[in-house]
Amino acid sequence: MKKRHLYTDLALEAAETLGLHEADCGIDGVELDVSDCYGSKTTWVRITSKAGAEAMGKPIGNYVTFEDDGLKEPDAEAHEKIIKALAENLVKLRKINSSAPILVVGLGNKDVTPDALGPKVVSKTLVTRHIIDTLKKSDGRLRPVCAITPGVMGITGIETGEIIKGVADRVEPELIIAIDALAARRANRVNATIQMCDTGVNPGAGVGNKRMALNEEYLGAPVLAIGVPTVVDAATLVNDTMDLMLESMKKELPEGSEFFEMLAELEAEDKYCLVKNVLEPYIGTMFVTPKNVDAVIDRLSNIIANSINIALHPGIDASDINRYMY
Numbered sequence: 001m002k003k004r005h006l007y008t009d010l011a012l013e014a015a016e017t018l019g020l021h022e023a024d025c026g027i028d029g030v031e032l033d034v035s036d037c038y039g040s041k042t043t044w045v046r047i048t049s050k051a052g053a054e055a056m057g058k059p060i061g062n063y064v065t066f067e068d069d070g071l072k073e074p075d076a077e078a079h080e081k082i083i084k085a086l087a088e089n090l091v092k093l094r095k096i097n098s099s100a101p102i103l104v105v106g107l108g109n110k111d112v113t114p115d116a117l118g119p120k121v122v123s124k125t126l127v128t129r130h131i132i133d134t135l136k137k138s139d140g141r142l143r144p145v146c147a148i149t150p151g152v153m154g155i156t157g158i159e160t161g162e163i164i165k166g167v168a169d170r171v172e173p174e175l176i177i178a179i180d181a182l183a184a185r186r187a188n189r190v191n192a193t194i195q196m197c198d199t200g201v202n203p204g205a206g207v208g209n210k211r212m213a214l215n216e217e218y219l220g221a222p223v224l225a226i227g228v229p230t231v232v233d234a235a236t237l238v239n240d241t242m243d244l245m246l247e248s249m250k251k252e253l254p255e256g257s258e259f260f261e262m263l264a265e266l267e268a269e270d271k272y273c274l275v276k277n278v279l280e281p282y283i284g285t286m287f288v289t290p291k292n293v294d295a296v297i298d299r300l301s302n303i304i305a306n307s308i309n310i311a312l313h314p315g316i317d318a319s320d321i322n323r324y325m326y
Helices: 011-017 049-057 078-093 118-122 160-171 236-252 260-265 270-283 293-312
Strands: 030-037 040-047 061-065 102-106 147-148 176-186 193-197 223-233
Touching: 011 040, 011 049, 011 061, 011 193, 030 049, 030 078, 040 049, 040 078, 061 078, 078 193, 078 223, 078 236, 102 118, 102 160, 118 176, 118 223, 118 293, 160 176, 193 293, 223 236, 223 293, 260 270
Parallel strands: 102 147, 102 176, 176 223
Antiparallel strands: 030 040, 040 061, 061 193, 193 223
């Protein structure tokens, strides 16, 4: 049976695939820490060595994941708590001390709703680089922030990384914050999870469409990536449905039966590969998103933009939420 890698951009899911748990990680160079932050389940995955990076299939660095079903719902109170958690952890990932500009990059295609998260966040980010010199009374409460939406290579004919590199060379930012839509391994994490990391981003990697890596080595400035899984591989949905069916069937089967033993011994990746190989000739590589994704993307872009505004500008706090949306 042809082996397949499970589609996921989340370091948390990569750890789960390896069977890693907080109490006993079991792999040198990989650390997990799970906590509660204002009601959101918060998981830090720290990759500290080459061995850990190879095992995880992720670069060395820090990955923090927030899981909260409140992201899916129009619950203003829950969103305020999530914004506060995101802002605090963004600062933990990268402290910003100088007055150099911050460049916010909205990755993705604004005309494809599940991929429009980045451009929508940029449209709601408070940009100040063009007016910072005129704000004599800001007293450091506002930082110089600029933003771009470079589009996708299928429209521009230019690698996204090349566009960002050109802007970064001119602006010389202290930090680049890149926002992108991701792909998840588990359907219940779609639109209910936010990942931040300090390792940069590989646009399109989660859906098998790898582009130029956006990282400090190439762009010349640290890159902090923020993403939300907005799609899931169709084979994953079938696979998860099978898991639920099998769990139900196991309860009805007597222990020790041949069929029960076969189900117990079937590896998760083998089962996924089987589903993928059966489906691909009929539907190709298909990714699925919820039907209400347009409303969800609007909410998620508000949450992420507000957290960025609070984290970057010392003079903005939770009381200013949504004040800069337009």
